Amino acid sequence: MRQPATQRITVLGATGSIGQSTLDVVARHPDRFEVFALTAHRQDDKLLEQVLRFSPQYAVIGDVEAAQRLRVALAEAGSRTEVLCGPEALEQVAAASDVDMVMAAIVGAAGLRPSLAAARAGKKVLLANKEALVLSGQIFMDAVAASGAVLLPIDSEHNAVFQALPAGYARAPGRAGVRRVLLTASGGPFRAAPIAELAAVTPEQACAHPNWVMGRKISVDSATMMNKGLEVIEAHWLFGVPAEMIEVVVHRQSVIHSMVEYVDGSVLAQLGNPDMRTPIAHAMAWPERIEAGVRSLDLFEIARLDFERPDFQRFPCLGLAFAALRAGGAAPAVLNAANEEAVAAFLDRRIAYLDIARVIEPCLERSAGVAVDSLDAVLAVDAQARDWASAQIQTLSR
Numbered sequence: 001m002r003q004p005a006t007q008r009i010t011v012l013g014a015t016g017s018i019g020q021s022t023l024d025v026v027a028r029h030p031d032r033f034e035v036f037a038l039t040a041h042r043q044d045d046k047l048l049e050q051v052l053r054f055s056p057q058y059a060v061i062g063d064v065e066a067a068q069r070l071r072v073a074l075a076e077a078g079s080r081t082e083v084l085c086g087p088e089a090l091e092q093v094a095a096a097s098d099v100d101m102v103m104a105a106i107v108g109a110a111g112l113r114p115s116l117a118a119a120r121a122g123k124k125v126l127l128a129n130k131e132a133l134v135l136s137g138q139i140f141m142d143a144v145a146a147s148g149a150v151l152l153p154i155d156s157e158h159n160a161v162f163q164a165l166p167a168g169y170a171r172a173p174g175r176a177g178v179r180r181v182l183l184t185a186s187g188g189p190f191r192a193a194p195i196a197e198l199a200a201v202t203p204e205q206a207c208a209h210p211n212w213v214m215g216r217k218i219s220v221d222s223a224t225m226m227n228k229g230l231e232v233i234e235a236h237w238l239f240g241v242p243a244e245m246i247e248v249v250v251h252r253q254s255v256i257h258s259m260v261e262y263v264d265g266s267v268l269a270q271l272g273n274p275d276m277r278t279p280i281a282h283a284m285a286w287p288e289r290i291e292a293g294v295r296s297l298d299l300f301e302i303a304r305l306d307f308e309r310p311d312f313q314r315f316p317c318l319g320l321a322f323a324a325l326r327a328g329g330a331a332p333a334v335l336n337a338a339n340e341e342a343v344a345a346f347l348d349r350r351i352a353y354l355d356i357a358r359v360i361e362p363c364l365e366r367s368a369g370v371a372v373d374s375l376d377a378v379l380a381v382d383a384q385a386r387d388w389a390s391a392q393i394q395t396l397s398r
């Protein structure tokens with residue numbers, strides 16, 4: 001059988017949870033994938049190991065000192081990888097003409113510019129960085145349409161929806177006979193915790209997700225269900241569905257990754273063990289299928305699948321995200337920035353878990369009437385919302 005041509009990949013956020021799972025899939029298919037560039041923010045030790053293993057053309061790291069340490073270590077090891085530094089270098093390796101596909105797996109708004117650079121350059125964009133779409137949905141989707149980029153969702157729910165939609169689906173649910181998109185949510189570590197205990201939960205407890213091992217920011221988002229809120233907005237942009245057509249279904253086992261209901265009553269679901277190598281391999285090889293190292297789903301071991309309605313009182317962040325999507329304009333960007341600041345403050349133990357929603361809500365109220373019709377406007381709103389959130393965090397700090 002003919003071997004498919006090798007695809008050159010840039011992995012943005014290579015040292016993170018998604019980045020490492022991506023490299024695991026790459027390593028299983030050396031005949032298919034070649035690493036063009038790997039990027040990290042601060043973890044030069046981890047990046048060094050990855051560079052020595054995958055020999056990319058470029059390695060990018062956030063600060064000058066880390067870059068210098070990396071250069072010295074690579075020179076000693078006889079590596080020919082060139083080390084670059086800073087945010088412009090991220091855009092450079094995302095848009096380089098030698099690159100076929102870009103795994104966009106930087107966490108937070110920091111991922112926006114390089115993810116957008118890949119979209120503008122017409123790459124196959126494997127999007128894990130949901131914050132980029134929440135911040136700049138219209139701008140991002142316009143860039144994809146203008147350049148002819150292929151945008152494939154990595155987020156497990158959105159990858160599941162993509163798999164349950166017809167081939168060639170063009171963001172027009174009515175034309176495809178789609179009635180609803182059902183996004184599943186685990187409910188996180190506090191789904192059933194006594195409400196009285198939530199005031200005192202620690203970052204360690206919030207990061208102990210019942211089903212997935214992920215970075216700390218997204219783990220806290222899962223614990224507040226802001227992750228699902230961001231995913232509702234992400235689904236809106238990816239699939240062209242309004243808020244009214246998106247339903248969140250709490251499904252604690254995380255075996256059904258999401259569903260699409262059609263007008264004839266059919267509901268198509270994608271199932272699998274909770275392992276991000278499945279959506280990553282799906283998107284990397286799409287439209288083919290490749291082995292991902294994920295064990296078979298044992299339905300007899302799982303035995304049951306449970307479903308509940310989300311509790312908007314326990315999880316106010318989910319309601320705030322729906323409100324931001326309905327408000328439109330600057331609201332989703334403000335929601336995202338205030339959430340990033342609040343989560344960082346919680347992880348630093350400056351505010352309590354329940355304060356996260358208390359930081360975001362007043363910021364969202366101030367977002368009405370602000371336009372976001374350009375990247376500069378989005379970045380200005382992001383900066384403004386971080387100032388609002390910081391002031392709120394100071395008020396709440398213990």
Ligand SMILES: NC(=O)C1=CN([C@@H]2O[C@H](COP(=O)(O)OP(=O)(O)OC[C@H]3O[C@@H](n4cnc5c(N)ncnc54)[C@H](OP(=O)(O)O)[C@@H]3O)[C@@H](O)[C@H]2O)C=CC1
Nearest residue numbers: 013015016017018040041042043106107110128129214215
């Ligand atoms: N983990 C998961 O299973 C899932 C993650 N996602 C999304 O994927 C994205 C990545 O998540 P995850 O892998 O868990 O996150 P991690 O925190 O594990 O990794 C984040 C990566 O981004 C890098 N990074 C952090 N800050 C910056 C910055 N300012 N500039 C450049 N690079 C930066 C980190 O570098 P360094 O290591 O050097 O700090 C690291 O490589 C998020 O948007 C998340 O919502 C979506 C679905 C599932």
Ligand SMILES: CC(=O)[C@@H](O)[C@H](O)COP(=O)(O)O
Nearest residue numbers: 155156185186187188222227
């Ligand atoms: C793996 C993935 O896609 C995460 O976004 C996951 O969905 C988090 O789980 P929650 O359903 O708890 O938010």
Ligand SMILES: [Mn+2]
Nearest residue numbers: 155156157231
């Ligand atoms: Mn998800």
